[in-house]
Amino acid sequence: MLNRSGRLLRVYWLEMLMVLPLILYIGLLTLVPVLQAIGLSFTDRYSGSFPTLANYQYIVSRPDFGAAVFNTIGITLIGVTLEMTVGLILALMLARSFRGRGLFRTVILTPMGVPTLVAGAAMLYFFRTNGYVNELLLRIGLIDVPIYWTESGLRGIFAVALADMWKVTPIVVLLLLAGLESIPGDVYEAADVDGATGWEAFRFVTLPLLMPSITMALILRAIDAFRIFDVVMVMASRSIPVMSTFVYINYFDFQDQHTASAAATILLLMIVAFVVAYFLIVERRRGELA
Amino acid sequence: MSTHAVAHAATTEHARSQASTARLVLRIGFVALAAFFAVMTVLPLLILLKVSISAPQDIMTAHPPFGIYNPTLQHWRNILNSDALWSSGRHSLIVATGTAALAVLIAAPAAYVISRLPRGWRYGVILALLFTRMFPDVAIAMPVAINFLRLGLNDTDLGLILAHLVPNLPFVAWILVGTFETIPREIEEAAFVDGNGKIGTLVRVVMPIAAPGIAVAALFAWLASWNDLVYAIYLFLGERTLPLMTFYYSNRGSVFDTATFAVLLTIPVMLVTLALQRYIQSGTLSGAIKG
Numbered sequence: 196m197l198n199r200s201g202r203l204l205r206v207y208w209l210e211m212l213m214v215l216p217l218i219l220y221i222g223l224l225t226l227v228p229v230l231q232a233i234g235l236s237f238t239d240r241y242s243g244s245f246p247t248l249a250n251y252q253y254i255v256s257r258p259d260f261g262a263a264v265f266n267t268i269g270i271t272l273i274g275v276t277l278e279m280t281v282g283l284i285l286a287l288m289l290a291r292s293f294r295g296r297g298l299f300r301t302v303i304l305t306p307m308g309v310p311t312l313v314a315g316a317a318m319l320y321f322f323r324t325n326g327y328v329n330e331l332l333l334r335i336g337l338i339d340v341p342i343y344w345t346e347s348g349l350r351g352i353f354a355v356a357l358a359d360m361w362k363v364t365p366i367v368v369l370l371l372l373a374g375l376e377s378i379p380g381d382v383y384e385a386a387d388v389d390g391a392t393g394w395e396a397f398r399f400v401t402l403p404l405l406m407p408s409i410t411m412a413l414i415l416r417a418i419d420a421f422r423i424f425d426v427v428m429v430m431a432s433r434s435i436p437v438m439s440t441f442v443y444i445n446y447f448d449f450q451d452q453h454t455a456s457a458a459a460t461i462l463l464l465m466i467v468a469f470v471v472a473y474f475l476i477v478e479r480r481r482g483e484l485a
Numbered sequence: 486m487s488t489h490a491v492a493h494a495a496t497t498e499h500a501r502s503q504a505s506t507a508r509l510v511l512r513i514g515f516v517a518l519a520a521f522f523a524v525m526t527v528l529p530l531l532i533l534l535k536v537s538i539s540a541p542q543d544i545m546t547a548h549p550p551f552g553i554y555n556p557t558l559q560h561w562r563n564i565l566n567s568d569a570l571w572s573s574g575r576h577s578l579i580v581a582t583g584t585a586a587l588a589v590l591i592a593a594p595a596a597y598v599i600s601r602l603p604r605g606w607r608y609g610v611i612l613a614l615l616f617t618r619m620f621p622d623v624a625i626a627m628p629v630a631i632n633f634l635r636l637g638l639n640d641t642d643l644g645l646i647l648a649h650l651v652p653n654l655p656f657v658a659w660i661l662v663g664t665f666e667t668i669p670r671e672i673e674e675a676a677f678v679d680g681n682g683k684i685g686t687l688v689r690v691v692m693p694i695a696a697p698g699i700a701v702a703a704l705f706a707w708l709a710s711w712n713d714l715v716y717a718i719y720l721f722l723g724e725r726t727l728p729l730m731t732f733y734y735s736n737r738g739s740v741f742d743t744a745t746f747a748v749l750l751t752i753p754v755m756l757v758t759l760a761l762q763r764y765i766q767s768g769t770l771s772g773a774i775k776g
Contacts, residue, residue: 209683210601213594217658220591221617224651228628229620235628285522288515301762302523308758309530310712312728313747316735317529320536320744325547327532333548341547361529415618422621425714429735442623443718452631459624466619 229463235456250457260458263441266352267465270437271420274356278416279409281360282367289368290375304365311362315429318358322430345431355435358426363419367412374408375401410477414470421466438462530751536744537561544740560741564749569730576642577711577727583646584710585703588657591650593699596661597691601670611662614655622715625651630719640724648716653706660705664698665691704757711754 204211237246254260289300306314321328322344329341344354378401386396424439436444438458445455536544540555564570599610629648630639638644668691676690677683692699714728721729727750734742 210598214598216591217595217654220650220654224629224647225617225620225625228625228632231628231631232624281522284518288519293515299519299523301759303526304758304762305526305530305755308755309751310728310747310754312712312714312731313533313751314529316731316743316747317533319735320532320740321529325545325549327549327551330549330551361526418618422623424622428714428718428732439621439623439715442627446627446630446719452627455627456624459621459627462621463619463624466621470619 232456232459233463235452236460238453240451240453250453251461254454254457254461257454259436260441262347263436263438263458264461264465266347266355266435267421267423267437267462269349269352270356270359270423271417273352274359274420274423275413275416277356277360278364278367279413282364282371282412283409285364285368286371286375289372303368306362307365309362311425312429314362315358315426318354318361318426319430322354322358345434347434347436351431351435355423355427355430355437358430359420359423362426363416367416370412370415371405371408374405378404410473414473417469417473418466421462421469438465533744533747533751536741537748539741541741560745564742564745569725570749573725573727573730576645576721576724579642580645580649580726581707581710583642584649584653585707587646588650588653588706589661589699589703592654592658592702593661593692593695596658597665597687597695599658600662600665607662611659614659617655622652626716626719629716633720639720640722645717645720645726646710648720649706649710649713651716653709656709657702657706660702661695661698664695664702668694701761704761708754708757712750 234245236250237248239245239247239249285303289296289303309317320326323329324341324343326344328344329338332338333341342350345351382400382404383396386400391399422439423437424443427435427437427440428443433444439462442455442458442462445451445458535553537560538556538558539553540557540559543550543553543555599607602610626648629651633639633644633648636644638647672694673686673691676686681689712728713726714732717726717729718732725733727746731743731746731750734746
């Protein structure tokens with residue numbers, strides 16, 4: 196065994212040397228910090244005793260933590276639903292050929308070239324109390340009194356989700372478009388010969404074949420939506436707490452690494468739970484159908 | 486018989502005109518929908534630009550007008566004359582460039598090796614790289630900030646570069662595995678037989694072929710670093726980068742400085758993204774998702 200690994204080392208020393216920096220880096224600056232955060236979350240903030248659940252007991256008693264969990268899930272749910280719907284519509288539009296398609300594609304993809312933070316700043320001018328959304332609604336006559344958009348609750352969640360959606364829908368479009376373009380044309384011809392209507396062709400041909408792309412876009416987007424930070428910091432850093440800003444506020448404003456770590460650990464668990472649940476429910480059901 | 490034929494012709498004529506009406510309606514609907522999405526996409530940017538060149542009386546009012554009535558370059562003049570712009574701009578430029586260079590330097594050799602692994606192994610390694618995405622940035626940035634405080638790396642460009650490599654390395658490696666996979670092994674073998682050693686083959690043959698892919702990956706890393714707020718906010722306490730300046734102004738409620746800085750921050754990103762657009766494909770995407 197030792198001999199064999201020695202021989203492997205002799206033959207592949209260069210390859211190992213080439214991979215080593217990446218592995219070391221991910222180990223030292225990704226895995227170690229994550230373990231540190233998990234460790235801190237189980238360490239008592241006064242006595243330093245380990246392990247303890249004191250930080251978690253404290254955190255669930257905080258009302259703003261409940262709000263952070265609610266807001267994070269709400270933003271993810273609303274945001275990802277909107278992004279996937281609009282993204283699918285835009286991808287289906289772009290999959291057709293029409294005049295001006297190239298220009299339309301360029302325009303639709305512009306938000307990719309805008310920093311997330313800037314997307315939040317831009318939306319600030321829409322959703323301020325004297326912002327343009329209120330002004331438009333007032334002029335049309337839909338409302339009489341300006342709406343305070345970035346308050347906590349569903350309205351704030353909606354405003355943040357819209358800002359996030361504006362920034363990330365282009366990526367969903369690209370992922371789904373790549374999926375659509377990989378569907379061979381003769382599948383549609385077969386559906387046409389069988390007399391399928393446009394809707395049936397979409398429901399029973401396009402959608403199932405697009406499922407891998409949808410899964411990938413949905414997972415990637417949901418992970419990022421759970422981690423949302425920039426947009427919320429700019430639009431409503433205090434009034435709409437989410438998990439990431441809750442961590443930030445506890446670390447900086449309250450100088451409390453332990454509570455911050457507990458929140459970060461819970462966020463990690465939320466993300467892992469979502470991904471596992473998605474694969475257990477959606478992918479397994481698809482396996483049964485196939 | 487002839488009447489029958491005429492009637493038949495009339496029905497098909499009727500059906501055809503009906504179908505063409507339906508097609509026209511569909512077409513108008515399609516154009517309307519496209520126009521709606523295009524306007525919605527561009528509007529936030531136009532508003533940002535508008536605010537950055539509007540006089541206060543057009544913005545700081547209960548009923549802001551939609552047009553620009555009192556254009557001014559005052560906000561731009563203020564920003565361009567402030568020391569804050571140059572110091573934060575320098576930090577952003579150094580950090581983004583350093584991150585891009587180091588990301589490629591560390592990830593490219595590893596990606597090459599990964600691309601030459603057997604299929605199953607390769608798939609596993611790529612999955613492991615993607616798995617690092619599930620770790621929330623805050624769960625990494627905070628302990629890193631605590632450690633860097635001890636090492637004296639907070640508020641230094643090097644510290645922020647090291648932190649920015651965390652999300653960028655797996656992503657760059659992932660793009661580059663795809664790049665190296667497209668280079669046929671026969672080319673390497675031929676070069677090897679020609680008397681280039683392993684290292685010579687890599688440096689003189691493989692890397693030059695992969696250069697365009699490496700450049701694209703480097704630009705992605707540059708953009709991600711240029712845009713980053715999370716790591717900067719944890720590691721830069723006294724100093725500021727451009728995103729931190731934007732956040733600082735928005736946090737303070739400076740309407741015009743925020744807009745002007747936001748536009749300033751966006752211009753280079755927009756240029757790079759437009760140049761990159763034909764290289765942006767599904768495989769290279771997910772890391773850019775945060776932008």
